[in-house]
Amino acid sequence: MNRKRVLITGAAGFLGSHLCDKFIAEDYHVLAMDNLITGDLKNIEHLFQLEQFEFYHHDVTKFVHVAGDLDYILHFASPASPIDYLKIPIQTLKVGSLGTHNLLGLAKEKNARILIASTSEVYGDPLVHPQTEEYYGNVNTIGPRGVYDEAKRFQESITMAYHRFHGLETRIVRIFNTYGPRMRLNDGRVIPAFIGQALRGEDLTIFGDGSQTRSFCFVSDQIEGIYKLLLSDYVEPVNIGNPYEITIKDFAEEIIKLTGTSQKVIYQDLPKDDPMQRQPDISRAKEVLGWEPLVNRQEGMKITYNYFKSLSPKELTKKAHKDFSKHIRK
Numbered sequence: 534m535n536r537k538r539v540l541i542t543g544a545a546g547f548l549g550s551h552l553c554d555k556f557i558a559e560d561y562h563v564l565a566m567d568n569l570i571t572g573d574l575k576n577i578e579h580l581f582q583l584e585q586f587e588f589y590h591h592d593v594t595k596f597v598h599v600a601g602d603l604d605y606i607l608h609f610a611s612p613a614s615p616i617d618y619l620k621i622p623i624q625t626l627k628v629g630s631l632g633t634h635n636l637l638g639l640a641k642e643k644n645a646r647i648l649i650a651s652t653s654e655v656y657g658d659p660l661v662h663p664q665t666e667e668y669y670g671n672v673n674t675i676g677p678r679g680v681y682d683e684a685k686r687f688q689e690s691i692t693m694a695y696h697r698f699h700g701l702e703t704r705i706v707r708i709f710n711t712y713g714p715r716m717r718l719n720d721g722r723v724i725p726a727f728i729g730q731a732l733r734g735e736d737l738t739i740f741g742d743g744s745q746t747r748s749f750c751f752v753s754d755q756i757e758g759i760y761k762l763l764l765s766d767y768v769e770p771v772n773i774g775n776p777y778e779i780t781i782k783d784f785a786e787e788i789i790k791l792t793g794t795s796q797k798v799i800y801q802d803l804p805k806d807d808p809m810q811r812q813p814d815i816s817r818a819k820e821v822l823g824w825e826p827l828v829n830r831q832e833g834m835k836i837t838y839n840y841f842k843s844l845s846p847k848e849l850t851k852k853a854h855k856d857f858s859k860h861i862r863k
Contacts, residue, residue, distance in 0.1 A: 536562040544608035545572030568592040593632035603643040614720035622680035629684025634751035646702035662859040663812040709774025713752030741803030743782025749832035750775035754826040773811035
């Protein structure tokens, strides 16, 4: 059987692993690639025995070779949480620049369509609310978060350059806050941080006064939006996220109610350049893709909480590791 072949980078990460599941379910041959700097093979171990799934342990900032034809590439390799990209800033910049360049070159060689995972962070600390794709952003290029924000902005620029100059089939998704099973408790993002603290009986930590807002999209909705964008004819960036906005303070209260715990909320200084508002305008996604989120936050948070609650005490404090070496192709 001649299945279409898709390369997914960052495949052992949160979104990457769910994308692997989606394309397997849609009967593609999936080539998964990850250097495991932040990804975890536990996220894709259930796919190792499938004949239409291959895993390659490789860093995309180095030359990327894939044998045979490729129909699609989805570039999701990048640290995505503040803890990660502040700890490994150079690698973050390299995967957004060198890694993207290598994969665009591979797409050109294979005549494959490539979708680039960008982020709402290209808008920085926005002066426009909600954020539309036409907004250019308010980013501090030399601040600590600039290593992630500017890597993603460069990603978009070089992707459009390949589209315009080489006629390459490209797509750009701007991903807003996404949550669900397989997030890492220790990655510093709001939802796993709050749930982790609740499960460990710790007070919930809010940075700033809690008036800053976020909009949380459940992972199944995010994956469906990405899939629809890949298969569409639209080349400009598209926001994929849930437009329902909530303050961090109110969200902390929701977590306490969900977990049935009685912790206090404590406050610490807001990190430099942390955005005060984050809400996607999804008019373009509705019009072009016929997409909008279906899972409300209450439903999605129950699923996410039950996932985290099922983790062992060891996993609540540290990532578990397992030997999957026999499945890895170098």
